Amino acid sequence: MLKALKNPFLALLAMLAFGAIVNVAFNSFIQLMLVIILINMILAMSLNLVNGYTGQFSLGHAGFMAVGAYASAYLSTQMPLLPQPFEIFSFLLYALVGGCLAAAAGFVVGLPSLRLKGDYLAIVTLGFGEIIRVVLQSTPAVGGARGMFGIPGPSEPKFIAGYIHASIWVIITFFVIWRVVKSTHGRAFLSVREDEIAAEAMGINTTKAKVRAFVLSSFFAGIAGSIFAHFTNYLNPSSFSFARSVDSVIMVVLGGMGSMSGAILAAIFITVMPEALRPLQELTGVDLRMVIYALSLILLMILRPKGLFGNKEITDYVRKKSS
Amino acid sequence: MNSPGQDFIQHLINGISLGSIYALIALGYTMVYGILQLINFAHSDVYMVGAFAAYFAAKLLGLNNSPGIATLAILLIASMVACSVLGLAIERFAYRPLRKAPKLNILITAIGVSLLLQFSCQIFFGADPKVFPNVIEDGVLTEVFGVPLKMNDVSVLAVTLVAMLSLHFLIYHTKLGRAMRAVSQNRTVASLMGVNPDRIISFTFIVGSSLAGIGSVLVGMKYPKIDPLMGLMIGMKAFVAAVLGGIGNIMGAVLGGLLMGLSEQMVVGYLSSTYRDALAFGILIVILIFKPSGLLGKGGVEKV
Numbered sequence: 001m002l003k004a005l006k007n008p009f010l011a012l013l014a015m016l017a018f019g020a021i022v023n024v025a026f027n028s029f030i031q032l033m034l035v036i037i038l039i040n041m042i043l044a045m046s047l048n049l050v051n052g053y054t055g056q057f058s059l060g061h062a063g064f065m066a067v068g069a070y071a072s073a074y075l076s077t078q079m080p081l082l083p084q085p086f087e088i089f090s091f092l093l094y095a096l097v098g099g100c101l102a103a104a105a106g107f108v109v110g111l112p113s114l115r116l117k118g119d120y121l122a123i124v125t126l127g128f129g130e131i132i133r134v135v136l137q138s139t140p141a142v143g144g145a146r147g148m149f150g151i152p153g154p155s156e157p158k159f160i161a162g163y164i165h166a167s168i169w170v171i172i173t174f175f176v177i178w179r180v181v182k183s184t185h186g187r188a189f190l191s192v193r194e195d196e197i198a199a200e201a202m203g204i205n206t207t208k209a210k211v212r213a214f215v216l217s218s219f220f221a222g223i224a225g226s227i228f229a230h231f232t233n234y235l236n237p238s239s240f241s242f243a244r245s246v247d248s249v250i251m252v253v254l255g256g257m258g259s260m261s262g263a264i265l266a267a268i269f270i271t272v273m274p275e276a277l278r279p280l281q282e283l284t285g286v287d288l289r290m291v292i293y294a295l296s297l298i299l300l301m302i303l304r305p306k307g308l309f310g311n312k313e314i315t316d317y318v319r320k321k322s323s
Numbered sequence: 324m325n326s327p328g329q330d331f332i333q334h335l336i337n338g339i340s341l342g343s344i345y346a347l348i349a350l351g352y353t354m355v356y357g358i359l360q361l362i363n364f365a366h367s368d369v370y371m372v373g374a375f376a377a378y379f380a381a382k383l384l385g386l387n388n389s390p391g392i393a394t395l396a397i398l399l400i401a402s403m404v405a406c407s408v409l410g411l412a413i414e415r416f417a418y419r420p421l422r423k424a425p426k427l428n429i430l431i432t433a434i435g436v437s438l439l440l441q442f443s444c445q446i447f448f449g450a451d452p453k454v455f456p457n458v459i460e461d462g463v464l465t466e467v468f469g470v471p472l473k474m475n476d477v478s479v480l481a482v483t484l485v486a487m488l489s490l491h492f493l494i495y496h497t498k499l500g501r502a503m504r505a506v507s508q509n510r511t512v513a514s515l516m517g518v519n520p521d522r523i524i525s526f527t528f529i530v531g532s533s534l535a536g537i538g539s540v541l542v543g544m545k546y547p548k549i550d551p552l553m554g555l556m557i558g559m560k561a562f563v564a565a566v567l568g569g570i571g572n573i574m575g576a577v578l579g580g581l582l583m584g585l586s587e588q589m590v591v592g593y594l595s596s597t598y599r600d601a602l603a604f605g606i607l608i609v610i611l612i613f614k615p616s617g618l619l620g621k622g623g624v625e626k627v
Contacts, residue, residue, distance in 0.1 A: 057427055112612045118426060119362050123566065124611050127604035130559075134601040242555075246434055253431055286446050294439035301432040302420045 008175050015167040023160050031159040035231055037271045038166035039224050042173045044251035044263040046220030049177055051249065052258035052311075053186065054213040055193030056114065057122040060129030061221050061248045063109075064102040066240035067132060068222020069229040070142050072098030073151040076230065081152060091154060091165050095226035102222020103215045105132070110214035114207060129245055137237040147236035151229050162231045169227060173220050178260060180216065189213050193258070250297060256307030261314035266307075332470045334592040335585070340476040340545070342584020343483035347538035348561035349568070349576040350490065351531030357507040357571035358527045360426065364433040365413055367558020368440035369406050369532045373539035374455070374549040375448055376405030381456040390460045395478065395540070398458060402536035410532025414525055444551035452550040455543035479541045486537050487577060493530070494573060503527060507571070556600060560587070563607045569620025578618060 022034055043061060050058045072094040081090045113124040137145045154161030180186050188209040191199035200206050229235050251270050255262025277289045300307075348370055355363040380401035381387050386394045417436050421429045459478050463471040494500035505513040506523045514520050542557065543549055564583040568575025583603065590602050610617065 057430070113608070116611055116615055119360075119430065120566075120611055120615055122430065123362070123562070124608055127563075127607045131601050131604050131608075134598070134604075138597050246438075249431065249434075253427075257427075288446070290442040291439060291446065294435050294442060297435035298417055298432050298439065301424075301428045301435065302417075305421070305424050305428045 008171050011174070012167060012171050015171065016164065019160060019163045019167065023163075028159065031163070033271065033275065035159070035162050035166050035227075037268050038163070038170050039228050039231075040248075040251065040267040040271050041170055041264050042166075042220055042224040042227070043248045044255065044267040045173050045177055045260060046217045046224070047248045048252045048255070048258065048260065048263045049180070049189070049220075050213050050217045051252045052256075052263070053181055053193060054189040054210055055257075056210055056214070057118060058125040058214070058217075059122045059242075059245050059249060060109070060125035060127075060132075061217075062240040062242070062244035063125075063129030063132035064106055064218040064221035065225035065228070065244070066136060066237070067105045067218075067225065068095075068098035068102040069225030069235055069240070070098075070136060070148070071101040071222070072226035073148055073229040073235055074142055076152050077150070087154065088161065088165060091226075091230055092168070094230070095165075095169065095223050098226035098229075099219045099222040102225065103219035106215045106218025106221075107211065110211045110218075114210040114214060126242065126245070129240075130242065133237050133240055136240075143235070145237065147234060149234055151233045151235065153230040153233045162227075165230070166227050169223050173223070174260065174264075177216075177220075181260075185209070185212060190258075253307055254300060256309035256311060258311035259307070259309040259313055262307055262309035262312075265309075265314070329468060329470050330592065332468055334588045336467075336470065336472065336476055338585035338588035339581065340479045340584070341588060342581035343480060344538050344541050344545070344580075345557070345561045345564045345583050346577045346580025347483055347486060347534050347541070348557065349565040349580045350487075350573065351535045352562050352565040353568070353570055353572060353576040354503075354527050354531045356565070357573075358503065358524055359418070359429075361418070361429050362433065362562070363531075364430070364558075365417075365436040365440060366531070366535060367554035367561070368437050368444075369409050369413070369554075370535040370539045370558065371444065371549075371551060371554035372409055372440060373402040373406040373532075373536035374543050374553065375444065375453075375551075376536070377402040377540050377543060378453055378455060378549060387456045390457050392459075394456075395458050395482075395544075398456075398540050399482070399537055402540050403533035404536075406532040406536035406539075407529040410528040410535075411525055414528040419521065419524075441551055441554075448551060450551060452548045455547035455549050457547070458540070458544045475544055479545065482537060482541060486534060490530070490534070490573070499523075499526065560603045563603045566607060566617055567610050569617025572617065572619045575617055575619035 019034075022031060043065065047058065047061050050056050075097055076090070076094050079090075081087055109125065109128045113121060113128070116124060136142060142148050154165055181189065188199070188204045189212075191202065191204060192206050192209050196206050199209075225240075247270065251266040252263055254270065255264070255266035274289050274293065277292060281287050281289060348366070351366045351369075352363060355361060355366070377398040380398060381394070384397065386397065413436055417432050418429060421432055459474055461473060461475045464474050464477050465472050492500075494503060502513070502518045502523050503526070505516065505518055506520050510520045513523075538561075542553075560583055561580065564579035565576045566579070567582060568577070568579030570576075583606070586606065587599055587602060590596075591599050
C-alpha cells in the first residue's frame, strides 16, 4: 500500500484494479459518482497548492476550471478523434491544451493580483472567476448561456474509459504536486506561507513563488475542467459559479491546509455526503442537505479550525503506529 | 422622445437612487471590516432576511395595499429589528468563538453562515420569488428639465439621507461612536481605556445590519420581487463599492456606493445590460491593482 504511494505506475495499476471492480460490481450511479470524485480530487489537490501550501487565499478556482473545460471542449468539436484504441490519447491531448490555457489564464490573473494579500486576494480571484463566467455566458461560439452541447467523450464502455482518463490525471496531479512541494520551489511556497517577510529576507522572490504556485494550480484546475467536459458531454457557464469555487475551498479546508491526503479524503467526503443524506430528505420531506452542509462547515471551523489533518499526512499516523 | 440631455438626467437619477442603496449596504461591510478586518460574507444574506421580514410584517399587519409614509416607517422598523437581531446572533454564535483564530477560518465561517441563511430561507420561504408590498404610491412628484422625478426615487433618497446623517451623528458625536472608532483603531488599547470591545463589536453588527435592513426595504420598493438568493449580486456590488471607496472608511463606502450605482446605470443606459454584473468586478480589479486601499483609504505600512 505504501509502496504505491511512491510509484506512479503501481498507483495507477491499483486505481485501475479498483475501477475494474467497480465496473462489474456497482451500478452506473456509483460509477458516475466515482468519476466526479476523481475530478474533485484534482480540484482539491490543485487548490491545496495555492491555499494550503502557499497560504494564498484563492476563491476563483471554478473560473480556471471553466477555461480548461471550454477550451478542451471547443477543441474536441473542431478536431477529429483518433481511431478507437488510441482514442484516449486525443482526450489526454485535449486536457493538456485545456490545462495550458487555464495556466495561461492563471498567469494573467495571478501576476497583478498576487501582490495583494489575504482578503483582497480572495476578492480579486472571486472577481476574475465571475468575469470568466460572464464572458463565457456572452460568447455565442461556445453556446452562451444555453451551454455547449454534444461534446465528444470517451466512447463505450463510457465509465471505464472516462475512469481511466480521470485516473491518469489524478495520478499525475498527485505526483507532480507531491514532488513539487518536496522540491526547492515547494520549500519556497511553504516559506511564503509561514512568513512572507522572512521568506523575502532569505532571498526568495515571493511574488514569483506565488505566481508559480498559482499557475500550476490553474493548470490542474483546467485539467479537471477538461475531464468534466468530456465526461458529462455538456457544459453550462452556471456550473462554474462561485459555489463551485467555495466547494473546492471547503475541500481544502476540511482536509487541512497543506495536506494532500486530507484534500483527497475531503474531496471524497464532500462529494459523497450530499448523496448519502438523500434518505434523510425522503424522511423529512424537505431538502435539509445544504443546511447541514453549511452548518457542519461553521461547526468545523469553530471546533476543529485546522481541518481533519492539519498539515499532516495520513501516512504520518500510519508510521507512528508501526514504529 | 427624450433628448440626449434628458436621457442623461434620467440615468443620473436612477444611478443616484441605486447608488444610495448600494451605499447603505456597503456601510455594513465597511463598518464590520473596520472593526474586525473581516469580510462579512453573511451581510448580503442579512439584507435578504430583512426584505423577508418586511414582507411578512406587511402581511401580518395587513399593510399590503395601503401605501404611505406610515407603512414605509413600519416596514423599515420591522426590517431593521429583524436584521439587528440576526446580525447580533451571527456575531455572537459564529464569529465571537473565532476571535483569535486565523483570518481564513473566520472568512470561511462567514461563507458558511451565508450559505446557511440562503438554504434555510429557501426551505422556510420557498425558492420562488415573492412580490413585495406596495409601500409608496409611485407617482410622478415633479419634473426636472422635463424628466419625471418619481416618488420612489425621492423616498429612497430621503430615507438614505436620514439614515446616513444619523449614522454620522452616532459615530462622530456620541460616546458610543467614539468607542467604536477607538476599537477599530486598536482593540487592545481601547480595552485598556475602559471600552468593552466585545460589546462595541456587537453594537457595530447591530448598526451595520439595520442599515442593510433599510436597504432591503428600499430595494423592495424599487424592484418589488424578493427571493432567498436576492442578496448575492447586490451584496457583491455593495462590497465592491466598499472596497472602491476604501474599506473601513465610512465616507468611502458612501462615495463608492454612489459611483457604483452611477456607473452601472450609465453602462446599462449607453452600452449593454449584459455587462452590468461584469462591470462591478472590472472596477474592483482595476481599483485593487492600482490603488488597493481604495479612493479614500489610507495605505497601511506592513510592520514585521
